[in-house]
Amino acid sequence: MIKRLSLYSRILQSFEFQGIEKISSAEVARRLGLNSAQVRKDLACFGQFGIPGFGYHVNDLRKQVRGILKTDREMRVILVGVGNLGTALLSYRGFLKQGFTMLFGFDVNPRSAEGRTRSNVPIYDIRDLESKIEGQRIDIAVLAVPVEVAQEVTNRLVKCGVLAILNFVPMRIEVPAHIQVRYVDFSLELESLAYYVQDREKAKRE
Amino acid sequence: MIKRLSLYSRILQSFEFQGIEKISSAEVARRLGLNSAQVRKDLACFGQFGIPGFGYHVNDLRKQVRGILKTDREMRVILVGVGNLGTALLSYRGFLKQGFTMLFGFDVNPRSAEGRTRSNVPIYDIRDLESKIEGQRIDIAVLAVPVEVAQEVTNRLVKCGVLAILNFVPMRIEVPAHIQVRYVDFSLELESLAYYVQDREKAKRE
DNA sequence: CTTACTTTGTGAATGATTTCACAAAGTACG
DNA sequence: CGTACTTTGTGAAATCATTCACAAAGTAAG
Ligand SMILES: NC(=O)c1ccc[n+]([C@@H]2O[C@H](COP(=O)([O-])OP(=O)(O)OC[C@H]3O[C@@H](n4cnc5c(N)ncnc54)[C@H](O)[C@@H]3O)[C@@H](O)[C@H]2O)c1
Ligand SMILES: NC(=O)c1ccc[n+]([C@@H]2O[C@H](COP(=O)([O-])OP(=O)(O)OC[C@H]3O[C@@H](n4cnc5c(N)ncnc54)[C@H](O)[C@@H]3O)[C@@H](O)[C@H]2O)c1
Numbered sequence A, B: 001m002i003k004r005l006s007l008y009s010r011i012l013q014s015f016e017f018q019g020i021e022k023i024s025s026a027e028v029a030r031r032l033g034l035n036s037a038q039v040r041k042d043l044a045c046f047g048q049f050g051i052p053g054f055g056y057h058v059n060d061l062r063k064q065v066r067g068i069l070k071t072d073r074e075m076r077v078i079l080v081g082v083g084n085l086g087t088a089l090l091s092y093r094g095f096l097k098q099g100f101t102m103l104f105g106f107d108v109n110p111r112s113a114e115g116r117t118r119s120n121v122p123i124y125d126i127r128d129l130e131s132k133i134e135g136q137r138i139d140i141a142v143l144a145v146p147v148e149v150a151q152e153v154t155n156r157l158v159k160c161g162v163l164a165i166l167n168f169v170p171m172r173i174e175v176p177a178h179i180q181v182r183y184v185d186f187s188l189e190l191e192s193l194a195y196y197v198q199d200r201e202k203a204k205r206e
Numbered sequence C: 001c002t003t004a005c006t007t008t009g010t011g012a013a014t015g016a017t018t019t020c021a022c023a024a025a026g027t028a029c030g
Numbered sequence D: 001c002g003t004a005c006t007t008t009g010t011g012a013a014a015t016c017a018t019t020c021a022c023a024a025a026g027t028a029a030g
Helices: A002-017 A025-032 A036-044 A058-069 A084-090 A110-116 A126-133 A147-159 A186-198 A201-205 B002-017 B025-032 B036-044 B058-069 B084-090 B110-116 B126-133 B147-159 B186-205
Strands: A075-080 A100-107 A123-125 A140-143 A164-167 A180-183 B075-080 B100-107 B123-125 B140-143 B164-167 B180-183
Touching (some): A002 A036, A002 A058, A075 A084, A084 A100, A110 A123, A140 A147, A147 A164, A186 B164, B002 B025, B084 B100, B084 B110, B100 B126, B110 B123, B140 B147, B147 B164
């Protein structure tokens, strides 16, 4: 549900960019392939933002949604594991947009990692993790290390006070209950795609 | 649901690797953070693979699950857009494992793309898309191009007979109903993580 | 001000997914 | 063979999510 809010935020941004000032739940829904009642219900969880018979003011609604998602504040992020994937993530400006600040990268081999990237995010040795982020508020750690060390690195991150982890490693990591973890797992998507391609008949089972 | 099957497949592989021959739904569930009834129900959709009072033979079950997912066959994949992210994807052996064959990459600038990668997948000019994949069976296209060209490239892919698209571009793409599309959208995950992080801090205060 | 129209916000209905709970079917072993 | 366990497969119940449908509240225009 929160992911849909994030989609609303994105589409509102594009409406704003196009100079559109007024929008209906039906139009938002159409653009995202959703039902208009869904859009209204989602928003209704957080307040009444619309005007019956008119719709929503794009600017207003966007501000509201960003407020709900808290993308109007700074989120401090670090990256652990600056390999193939980590390098791509570092130079992705999509992360830097709207409130996310990438502070540092960490790797066992910071030299060669540094060589790969063209971003100006400093990359430190993973040995210095604790000392570098000591006393800093770190909201989110992005995890892109090899599977074998994922749990060990996670434990260290948690000890350092990281509040949330975006995990690209195809493995379940164990964390205390108060730590948020989100998984991004391409192979899963690929495999399910494969299933539907082969087997369009049975695809209804989802 | 299919994504969970994919998880089962992965965990069974790791059990096999560890030399474990027998497994219960409860143990699979524990390892994946699921309910054991869920595991049994999922499998029950496709047949009866277990032995009451015993559990499942790891080898057997893994074969069955791979058969269901069709990861026992070859899936032919191409990559379109060999930039930061595309490069990482090309050198990800996780894709090459189990049945996925990455045939070619395509880019507007194949020279500089070629320079970036250390894989031996050939990279062609996007102008030659049609001629290169003419008459070939291509199951899945991985899309990692800039937002502005995503729809246009998608249209060409569909015309070329691609059956499914794994879309990394943070935008809804329009395709005919018989084409499968799956979205991988990191920003959405990051934003929803941000939401829960903030919420937790608020929760502590109250 | 009034009439015709639009679109919201939201209970109620429907649909989907997850969990419970237990009979049935097996194992293990004396 | 029989008794004590274990674990499956699966209806039924519970939970969660989506869609319907409509009164209420607005706009627009004469
Ligand atoms: N490359 C992809 O496209 C892709 C796709 C999906 C998932 N993944 C997953 O992401 C992770 C990284 O993949 P990759 O392709 O970038 O691999 P990679 O080997 O290129 O990168 C891993 C990086 O982690 C560093 N590292 C190793 N041990 C470390 C430690 N203890 N602390 C900090 N850094 C350490 C390595 O030096 C390396 O730079 C893997 O778990 C992989 O399964 C990758
Ligand atoms: N880099 C990331 O970590 C990341 C994360 C999430 C999403 N994405 C998305 O993935 C896409 C690619 O991101 P990126 O960081 O790799 O960008 P990028 O600019 O590095 O790569 C895009 C590549 O596409 C090529 N290209 C441009 N037009 C093309 C066309 N018509 N046909 C074929 N190729 C074409 C470019 O030459 C370039 O090599 C973007 O839509 C981005 O939003 C990237």
